[in-house]
Amino acid sequence: MLRRRIASFGHALRGVAAALRSEVHLRFHAVATVVVIGLGFYLGISRVEWALVALAVGTVWSAELLNTAIEALTDLVSPEYHPLAGRAKDVAAGAVLVAALAALGVGLLIFGPRVWALLGPAGNPAF
Numbered sequence: 001m002l003r004r005r006i007a008s009f010g011h012a013l014r015g016v017a018a019a020l021r022s023e024v025h026l027r028f029h030a031v032a033t034v035v036v037i038g039l040g041f042y043l044g045i046s047r048v049e050w051a052l053v054a055l056a057v058g059t060v061w062s063a064e065l066l067n068t069a070i071e072a073l074t075d076l077v078s079p080e081y082h083p084l085a086g087r088a089k090d091v092a093a094g095a096v097l098v099a100a101l102a103a104l105g106v107g108l109l110i111f112g113p114r115v116w117a118l119l120g121p122a123g124n125p126a127f
Helices: 002-022 024-043 047-077 083-119
Strands: none
Touching: 002 024, 002 047, 024 047, 024 083, 047 083
16 A cells, blocks of 8 residues: 555656656746745745745646646547647646746735845835
8 A cells, every 4th residue: 555655656756757858838837936945035935925935836836737738638639630629738728827827926926025125226225
């Protein structure tokens, strides 16, 4: 039982690694994640803000991974163009867009005021 559970984590990690190798957008999200984590440490965000950032990042990653799975499965079952296959891919991509825009909103609400304070007139004598 335990061996099967451990193996399932291995399969999941292999899936994430495969998606990172094949999906440019997921690599972009990976870079953005590293930047956001670094910025969070630098700006000293609160535990609640960390939780919101983690949820936003996790949602985007989950949406992107599901989009990748839907695209792969769609390509398998419909190698030729079909309007429904195209719609499935478009809707899955739309889910990623919605998640990314929501994460951007979270980022702007959490990081925006702090970055503005660093760059604005009070934090920068050059203004």
